[in-house]
Amino acid sequence: MQAVSGFFQVLDAILSFYEWIVIASVILSWLFAFNVLNYSNGAVRTISDIVHRLTEPVLEQIRRVVPIMGNLDLSPLVLFFAIMLVRASVLPGLHELVLRALF
Numbered sequence: 675m676q677a678v679s680g681f682f683q684v685l686d687a688i689l690s691f692y693e694w695i696v697i698a699s700v701i702l703s704w705l706f707a708f709n710v711l712n713y714s715n716g717a718v719r720t721i722s723d724i725v726h727r728l729t730e731p732v733l734e735q736i737r738r739v740v741p742i743m744g745n746l747d748l749s750p751l752v753l754f755f756a757i758m759l760v761r762a763s764v765l766p767g768l769h770e771l772v773l774r775a776l777f
Contacts, residue, residue: 675777682769686761692728693757699729700750729753 702722705711713719729750736749 675773678772678776679769682765682772686765689757689761689765693754695725695728696750696754696757699725699733 702711702725706713706722711718711722713722732753733747733749736752737747740748740752742748
């Protein structure tokens with residue numbers, strides 16, 4: 675039982691971490707858009723590349739369904755709310771279902 679609970683806690687922590695990565699992606703895009711940061715700085719380029727590689731595959735799939743409206747990209751917001759929904763309702767329900775099935 676503890677292994678199952680531990681698995682779901684790890685899954686929740688991963689989703690929480692990914693939420694923060696999505697937030698970092700949005701903040702970085704704003705900082706680049708307003709020329710607060712630029713790609714010539716090696717550390718900034720490395721961090722931006724890591725964040726981009728972690729978020730862009732998922733955001734690209736969302737952009738296929740939710741198009742960019744003018745200059746406003748809603749895909750990070752959709753992803754953030756989807757992660758919140760999974761963490762708030764899907765994970766607890768699935769956790770309870772697995773516990774009932776196993777014990």
